[in-house]
Amino acid sequence: MDWLTDEQRALRDMAAIFAQKEIEPIANQIDLDEHTPDSLVAKAAELGLYGLYTSPEYGGSGADLVSVCLVSEELAKASPSFAGMLTVQMVLCPKAVEILGTEEQKQRILPKNSSGERLMAYSQSEPGGAANIATHLTKILPDGNGYRIDGSKLYCTQGTAGTYLVMGKSRDRNGNEGYGCAIVEREDEGFRVEPYETKLGWRGTNTGPISFNSVFLIEDDILGNLLTGGFSHRAANHANLFAHVATSVGCAQGLFDKTIDYVKQRRLYNKDMAELQPIGYWLAEAHAKITACRDLLYTAVREFEAGTMAPEKPNICKAFIGETAFDVCVKLLQMWGGSGIMNSTGVNRYMRDARAKCVAEGATEMHYAIIANQLLHGQPTLVPKNIVKSAT
Ligand SMILES: Cc1cc2nc3c(=O)[nH]c(=O)nc-3n(C[C@H](O)[C@H](O)[C@H](O)COP(=O)(O)OP(=O)(O)OC[C@H]3O[C@@H](n4cnc5c(N)ncnc54)[C@H](O)[C@@H]3O)c2cc1C
Structure with missing residues (x-):
């Protein structure tokens, strides 16, 4: 990517060093324990990762989205799970506040998220379907x-x-x-974080249910317009999708890098494994697919930043790159034989994380449904025009 600026390159290299030094040594343990150590969160905060995409007046460094994606990709090479969680706290939540919030809300929330003192979470999904908001029962x-x-x-x-x-x-x-957006603090009376379940991928993220029993909110706890705040931060959603997709690219690249090292040192039937007929082909195919996905992603991100992006581009990237990264991980894992199935080698987590990425931030088919809506009706959304019939 010759077109990167010096600043973008520097951020990418910084993230690569951080990933190798601080994440890689504990990445498999994060997956096995289903827990991201506080010490890693503190180190990421110290490096300024949570404030990377937040404006300097709110404690961030105001980096552009290309840099955010480069950083996300590098971190995902070591731990797709940690990088996935980071995108929510680095992009989706703070950007939604920056776009919709009052000055008071921005000053209250963003510097603390940027410094890692008080990180944020985003909660839309309900049992009736995450994207199917007409079925949602949570009421403000x-x-x-x-x-x-x-x-x-x-x-x-x-x-x-x-x-x-x-x-x-x-x-x-x-x-x-x-459909609105409420700002709820963990300590608010009536708010509960329920025990989270064990899961297939993204195992370091504490993903689980939360509940609200008559939690009182003051006017200042409503983000944006009370009636539209729940779906009017599309720019934050799009930026977040790109960062999330960058973690899919990083996930596939991370497993690729480990696999090529493995293949080069593995001997089978008194030969170098690399000489076996399908191996070189599979590696070349994986490299081609990862390279094509990366090119698609960064072209779309640059179009987004230039304001020239086709409306369905984030959905194309999410659906296509997410599934391609998963397919690539399945093939790469196969080259590890039995050692890839064993958890101790720390490689099957890439395939599991890649699968989780095809559901988190919207299932692949939902993104294809949005693309179809854009193609057929000129509307790149699932949200029906008359969205909510009754709030009670
Ligand atoms: C690891 C992880 C982390 C997550 N983190 C968060 C979070 O922080 N905040 C949050 O709010 N949510 C979060 N989610 C929820 C996630 O966004 C949803 O799981 C996802 O959007 C799918 O919604 P659903 O589970 O309700 O599946 P459903 O809506 O029940 O869909 C089931 C299946 O139906 C198909 N389908 C769905 N919609 C369509 C459509 N429109 N057209 C065609 N086919 C369709 C797809 O194959 C889909 O997988 C997370 C999920 C995971 C797995």
């Missing part, structure tokens, strides 16, 4: 001079989060209904 309703939020959410990637952005059906004092 007026109460006295504030609001109350009731309901529960699934699959919230939290890590050690303190501040939660929670989407829910909302109603204003005039009876108008919509």
